Amino acid sequence: MSAQITVMPSGHAFPSEENDTILEAALRAGIPLNYGCNSGNCGDCLAWLVSGEVRKVHPHDYLLREADKGKGALLMCAYSAVGDVVIQASITGANDIPQQTIATRVKAVDPINEQILALHLMTPRSQRLRFLAGQSVRLEIDGAAGEYFIASCPCEDRHIELHVRRDQQPFAERAFAGLARDAVVQLTGPVGGFVIELDSRRPILFVAWDDGFAPIKSLIQHAMSLEVAESMHLYWLADELAHYQENYVRSLADALDDFEYRLMDAHADLAQLAERVLAAHPDLAHCDIYAAGPAGFLASLREAALARNLSMLGWHEEVM
Numbered sequence: 001m002s003a004q005i006t007v008m009p010s011g012h013a014f015p016s017e018e019n020d021t022i023l024e025a026a027l028r029a030g031i032p033l034n035y036g037c038n039s040g041n042c043g044d045c046l047a048w049l050v051s052g053e054v055r056k057v058h059p060h061d062y063l064l065r066e067a068d069k070g071k072g073a074l075l076m077c078a079y080s081a082v083g084d085v086v087i088q089a090s091i092t093g094a095n096d097i098p099q100q101t102i103a104t105r106v107k108a109v110d111p112i113n114e115q116i117l118a119l120h121l122m123t124p125r126s127q128r129l130r131f132l133a134g135q136s137v138r139l140e141i142d143g144a145a146g147e148y149f150i151a152s153c154p155c156e157d158r159h160i161e162l163h164v165r166r167d168q169q170p171f172a173e174r175a176f177a178g179l180a181r182d183a184v185v186q187l188t189g190p191v192g193g194f195v196i197e198l199d200s201r202r203p204i205l206f207v208a209w210d211d212g213f214a215p216i217k218s219l220i221q222h223a224m225s226l227e228v229a230e231s232m233h234l235y236w237l238a239d240e241l242a243h244y245q246e247n248y249v250r251s252l253a254d255a256l257d258d259f260e261y262r263l264m265d266a267h268a269d270l271a272q273l274a275e276r277v278l279a280a281h282p283d284l285a286h287c288d289i290y291a292a293g294p295a296g297f298l299a300s301l302r303e304a305a306l307a308r309n310l311s312m313l314g315w316h317e318e319v320m
């Protein structure tokens, strides 16, 4: 039987199945609760029961003080919800996540066109990468390294998708020469603060330029799983790479009522492009914009958005 878990003070709520730990259920829903070892040792996932009932499903070495237990202390990686519960727990921000180094394995390489491939990696069974949508990682194989934005959602457990562009980075050269299934790729990260605002319920405009689509795709999936936005609009401008996952974008539009997209050619003056992107949005006072692309285009887009009453608090950019 599924239970509803509500986290205070953030107000996030998510379902939990009978044998889920509270932490497992939260991560599957994309809620970035704070945690560390995921095995009952560190105490980083300490939370407090506000109402409802929980039961211990895994033993833990971390000692909870009797006095704290009496006040409802619990470890989210060791306890499961019995019926609906409300807990008090802290949400992770981009700066709270520790650097991790993980030996991942190649699950699939999907060569999309001459210039870009989608690389799918799996973390080991006992370890998942802690990250927030919009962050990047460093990949290395046989001494060849490169830095890439994650294109998948933190809610996807052990699977990580990255878009590797044929460029000067040694890792790209190695990847385009061929990566065997199960080859070990050393992953280090995450870094970056281009992450979703968890407590916003405003409409979101996502704007991607070429493979700026990678972090934007991750952000869209995370926003969907968190149900944070009233509506979502994607504008994807393609220059050299074409719209390389157009079918995926179309499937989102088919599946969601509140998602619209427009694929645009990037061959125009930057100020003109910015005006075209925002043409359907005369007033951005109550919106958020997440944009990833070249610095010149982002500057034009920001100027056009501020002229339409966007608050600087609603502007989020990543220069690619």
Ligand code: FES
Pocket: 035, 036, 037, 038, 039, 040, 041, 042, 043, 044, 045, 046, 062, 075, 076, 077, 078
């Ligand atoms: S995450 Fe370390 S004790 Fe729960």
